[in-house]
Amino acid sequence: MLKRRFFKKNSEYNTEIPKIVVNGTSGDGVNYNRLKDNVIFSSDNGKNKIFQFESAVSGEGKSTVVANTAVALARSGKKVVVVDLDFRRPKVHKIFGVNNLNGITEFMLGECEEKEVIKTTEYGVDVVNRGKLTNNASIIFTSDKFKEFIYSLREKYDMVLFDCPPVLLVSDYIHFSPLSDNVIFVACVGVTRRSQLRDAYELMVKSNPRILGTVITYRNSGKFGSRYGGYYNSRYYRGVKSNYLED
Numbered sequence: 050m051l052k053r054r055f056f057k058k059n060s061e062y063n064t065e066i067p068k069i070v071v072n073g074t075s076g077d078g079v080n081y082n083r084l085k086d087n088v089i090f091s092s093d094n095g096k097n098k099i100f101q102f103e104s105a106v107s108g109e110g111k112s113t114v115v116a117n118t119a120v121a122l123a124r125s126g127k128k129v130v131v132v133d134l135d136f137r138r139p140k141v142h143k144i145f146g147v148n149n150l151n152g153i154t155e156f157m158l159g160e161c162e163e164k165e166v167i168k169t170t171e172y173g174v175d176v177v178n179r180g181k182l183t184n185n186a187s188i189i190f191t192s193d194k195f196k197e198f199i200y201s202l203r204e205k206y207d208m209v210l211f212d213c214p215p216v217l218l219v220s221d222y223i224h225f226s227p228l229s230d231n232v233i234f235v236a237c238v239g240v241t242r243r244s245q246l247r248d249a250y251e252l253m254v255k256s257n258p259r260i261l262g263t264v265i266t267y268r269n270s271g272k273f274g275s276r277y278g279g280y281y282n283s284r285y286y287r288g289v290k291s292n293y294l295e296d
């Protein structure tokens with residue numbers, strides 16, 4: 050079972066695009082390595098391969114956590130692919146510095162081959178991007194072709210990480226749950242309300258009860274914090290609190 054991991058406020062994140070910060074020596078690098086160890090342990094010797102990262106609302110650090118966990122796994126010798134399933138706000142290609150051409154959308158439309166969808170990165174992690182914007186995400190996610198694609202990733206990789214949209218904003222988790230083995234929640238201090246996490250958990254557990262635990266992130270207030278004000282009433286703690294999340 051995952052313990053709650055506390056990711057500290059970190060100036061390395063003062064950037065619009067989430068960053069890879071795993072360096073294995075200090076700060077969040079150490080936390081990500083611990084998270085990586087939990088993921089490996091939960092894989093049950095390779096039986097559980099697909100990890101679905103979810104959160105209640107927006108901007109809680111999902112994409113950052115997925116990307117850094119993937120890099121930590123790759124550095125441990127695992128063959129890992131990150132699949133960007135957040136069709137509303139895809140970020141994986143930006144984090145890993147690859148182009149967003151030939152993504153899932155193009156593959157599903159028959160405009161490119163499977164091998165063109167999987168992109169290698171300088172971090173030793175492979176990624177699958179959304180590709181171009183589509184209004185038919187749920188048609189894509191319920192198609193046999195999409196399911197076969199995910200099965201094929203399961204065959205090719207040790208670990209497949211899903212970067213998903215927030216549960217309370219988009220119901221796509223319903224389509225991903227049958228395909229994944231485990232769920233990891235991400236919640237952010239001062240951003241996620243306790244009631245939101247509870248609501249999201251209750252929705253999630255009905256579609257995928259294999260929820261390993263929650264990663265707690267903590268991000269800086271200021272410039273980037275205000276960007277998310279439209280989704281929730283955000284407040285920021287100055288330090289660590291025993292009760293992490295607001296009611």
Ligand SMILES: Nc1ncnc2c1ncn2[C@@H]1O[C@H](COP(=O)(O)OP(=O)(O)OP(=O)(O)O)[C@@H](O)[C@H]1O
Nearest residue numbers: 056059062067107108109110111112113267268269
């Ligand atoms: N531990 C942290 N400390 C400080 N800032 C962070 C931390 N984790 C993430 N951030 C910053 O918070 C912002 C949102 O992070 P991220 O995009 O990973 O969240 P998300 O949950 O994927 O958001 P979305 O719902 O939009 O997909 C980014 O600017 C990122 O750099």
Ligand SMILES: [Mg+2]
Nearest residue numbers: 111112135140
């Ligand atoms: Mg994201």
